[in-house]
Amino acid sequence: MKDIVFDDFRNWMCDRFINSQSRRAAKLSPTYLLTHESGIVGDVINQIDRTVWSKSLFDLYSDRIKGAELLFYVNDYKKTQTHPMKLIINGSTIVHRQDPNRMLTGGWDRRRINAKYLKKGKNEFVFAQNGILFVDPHAEGVAESKYSHSERSFDAGANWHTDALGEEFDVRGEYLVRLRVNGFPHQGTMTSPAIDLADHKNSGKIISRFSIKSVQLSGDLEKPTGTTILFETRSGSTPSFNPRKWSPWQPGTRIKTPGRFLQIRVFLKTKFADKTPIIKKLNLTIHTEQLPKPNELIELIESDQPEFIYSSYSFAYLQPHLRLDRLRKQYCLDDVIASGKTEIEQLALLRDWVHSQWLGWQSDKYPYCPPWDPLEILGTTKGNWGFGMCTHYGATFAGCASALGWVSRVLIVDHHCLAEVWYETGQKWILQDAGPCREYDANYEINGEPINALELHYALNLDEVDKVMSNKLPQKVIEPMDRYVETFCRFGIPLRNNHLTHAEPAELDHGYRQYHYDGYLWWSDNPNPKYSEYSLQTSRPGDFYWSINQTRIFTKVANKLGMLHLHFEHNMPNFSYFSVDIKGKQIEKTDSIELMWELDMGINELCVRAVNMFGRKGRVARIVVNYNK
Template identity: 55%
Template sequence: MDSCRIVQHDFRDYRRDRFVNAQTSASARLAPTLLLTNEMGVSGDIREELGANDWARVEFDVPSAHVKSADVLFYVKGLDATQNKPVRLLVNGHRLNHHPKRERMLSGGWDRTRIPARYLRQGVNEIVFCSGWLYIDPDQGGRSSRSFDGGQTWHVNALGVDGGTRGEYLVRLRLKGFAPHGELVSPVFDLADPESAGIAPRVDIRSVRLTHEKESPRGTRIDFEMRSGSTPAFSPREWTSWEGRTVLESPGRFAQWRAVLSSNSAAATPVLKSVILRIDSVEARGSLRGVELLEVDQPDIAYSSYDFEYLTPHHRVDRLLKQYRLDEVIAAGTTDLGKFALLRDWVHSQWLGWQAHKYPHCPTWDPLDILETTKGNWGFGMCTHYGALFAGCASALGYVARVLIVDHHCLAEVWSDELQKWILQDAGPSREYDATYESRGVPVNAMEFHRLHENGTAHHLTINKLPQDAKTKMTKSWGSLFARFGIPLRNNHLVQAEPAELHHGYSQYHWDGYLWCSVDIDPKYAEYSLQTSREADFNWSVNQTRLYPRARAEAGVLEVDVETATPNFSHYQIRIDGGEWTQAQAPPSWSLHEGANELEVRGVNTFGRAGRSARLKVAYSG
């Protein structure tokens, strides 16, 4: 019996939820802060002034009182008037006076004040605002209440000046202590080819055993689960479910593990330092006799930790394409960049800037709603709508695009199959925005722009106003917008307009459904739940394919397992020895002939667009 090991001691690229910290070191531990919130921040328009006997109360369930401190964050929309009005709070009966300062709000419209740890307790905590302003997110409430008699009696779902508003106050609590639990998920491992030789022999995998090294202070633990299957990426039809064990007998070719870190105290965390997979198998000797791998041309596929909802074929997609002749809009383009530039320029020309002073209605992110509203002159369109319209139209054309939010601006990113990366597309509203941003002639994405800003070199970028090909230098003030960026985790606004912010950043960002980039594990913008520094959480692979060949019992025949990251996947196209592309639901067994053999496979989405191909070249001498 053969035995080999896969040793893992760097978890920084592993998928994880927001409760795991694997960014400050190679090991994994619980995140050192935890955000508690009762609302999603759909709306931030209903304002309530407090004082005298008009008080507001918000309740939070604190999992552990052993925190270092906490910050209470409350949405104030960045109003200048708040700077001159001190806020009086009661935290579980403890008095706290807060004096607003503009710099403390950063650029997000959220004020904050520090709460000493001794004021908090495990379980239900009450934060009462006795003065100042709060905003209400109207929805089904339950944790926010209103008093009209100075706290003697409280009324749930009786918010607002007249006590007639249901919902929650836009108040959140950031605890400075370890999260109670979090999940870390490994990549999928090829048990038949653990050393990545390129072609797996015919092998009988008897078992895979997981061992690990950890630090586990009292009250903490790490629990492992494993699963396996016959495909390179998880498929519920081909894989087992997660099992709470560290040994799998007779597993499939591919396996994966998940670690659940937990702690009953905010003062302690377990630390996962390494994981070892021991694979016991029996190889059929000579199964690769006469087979030699000559060339491999295929990408490593990166996955986000977060699910993304893609636009799918729909009658509203057909309507958008036909009504606005989008295929004709991009027809003159001969490259991805050319087509994107034509689409972006078309989006930019659809209406004249904001015009919020003339038309107070704010449309959703639905491209048809945006076009009908702005062209009908009964609503306005801001930068958010230019970005959403580009992303929606590009997605309807079969590309993969998404809205991108930066610091008080909004644009879009789209995946380029030719460049094999996400790239920025800025459609408006002002004329100087109708551009793509380049570094040494190559378009950049948000992560690259953000890093250049952090390094103080974003002003070296070039603004390229394709299709006019008019290039100018980036200004420092414009580059500073990329001090932060985030994305909504969907691009299907054409068929599902909400949930989202009702005004989508018209003043400040209060929606808690965006995924934000945060280099600091204790985030600077502490008011948002979803924050990560993991690059693949933003720059995941799109329309890419990877091949996993293995020997069969018959000499000169390879079985090829295929992994593809193709949203709205329809089918594969296969080409052998440079011949014609043929359609298949899965690659057939590859029968080799004497000499050099070449196999190419690519995924095609339901819109008919083919992605990057994976290519293998193998020599065979039978």
């Protein structure tokens, strides 16, 4: 029998309703956002005056809250700074003047709402007298139209209509109005990484033959009145979930005859917004039976393999496609990077090429904002059929890098857009800024090492921006990043990089106006976000900077003498095969996650790495064992 103790949940995957990063405990987040729209469209305007009013409805599951913040998108509208708006909340009137200091930089007006105005159930927020609201239309036709939480009155609130939004009174949709509730959400979910019951510290040790009889889960839990904590588990014989090899999720805290690998899922629930359950510690008690050991000795001499970092959010990767082949061949991308001797030089050559493809915005020539499809961006800008701003430089770099086999994604900062790419040499994500201004076309460094957005954000918070350098390879110019550093006060990512093949979901005309889309994942320095208008926010670094292109090896003594049973685990997008080397010689290309390794007497060495469909190789995992009979 042995125990595995969990008292730090920072590496567990959590939804946006869980706070597990601020201290060594897990509980519900202190706030949550209510919204009925995704903010895809941001150019349909509703004017508000003395007779034409607008209304949004929000349901609260509990009235035991500290208050709320009402957020409504106005882009650059400022008239309510001098001509106030009336907010009528459940019949109570508040005079609202836009405070430019509280607008931050995102185009969202905001008003704190005292808890006394709010109630359990349906809450009405009426906008009257002056101002504007924007509308996100329902995408479906009339036959498929959703229930609308947004209404409009043309007689000062006497009658209300749900299908008369927009300037022509013919739009059905939702106002870009959101409510940040200062109270605990009704429920949150957290999930452990796969736990190796035989080697929970992931030391890479060789596992003798054994049988797991049962596992019992217990913990140090706080459950105030009205709160509950529920557990589910699943287990299997492979290091990562495989529906053919794993059980389904099952409720309860006791598992009989599980596989070697186990996952735990926890639901934290509350009936009251001022109460949260807390998980301080979890304990797994494992009952095993050791099987007879063979008359041989297999000793682990060395193990060099990474610790995987998992994101709580799924990511849609660009996959092989004819349009990807076209982008790579039409623009001769292999030739663009051919002279680069190192990975960072190749990335710099690609970035510099993207930077040189068109000149700045050019919105005065043809005011069309293309989507994030690199082929359309390049065709549009080269033909002067539209403009290409920083968003399009970032999207083009990310698409071209992905076409060449790297994994790259767009990164959004405050009024700027660039890209991040997985840097195989450094085993991390790093920034690549393709433009448009001459101050860009660089990667950013601290102490000579390329950095990502979070590292630059930390430098900004710690007032250490003097350490940040702009490396303008291939021009071989390194200079202080003395401009635009403040744009990293916030940053976010789309949870996909397949814009070359999938137009949606996406924010239309991203960057042409303020940010209104609610589909990006944003970084927050603490669980109560400063930029409170977005649903998807995290203070867990792994949610932004998960690891990829890596392989791990799990070993077990086989039934046959002189054999090790190996399991491989990888986190490579677009995986093709494992390349396996024994004693420095490639012996196999396999897509199987299992391998029987026949050992020679004495020292044995095995290396394995994943290779993707573009031929790019990942990090090598290596083990060395000594075998004696």
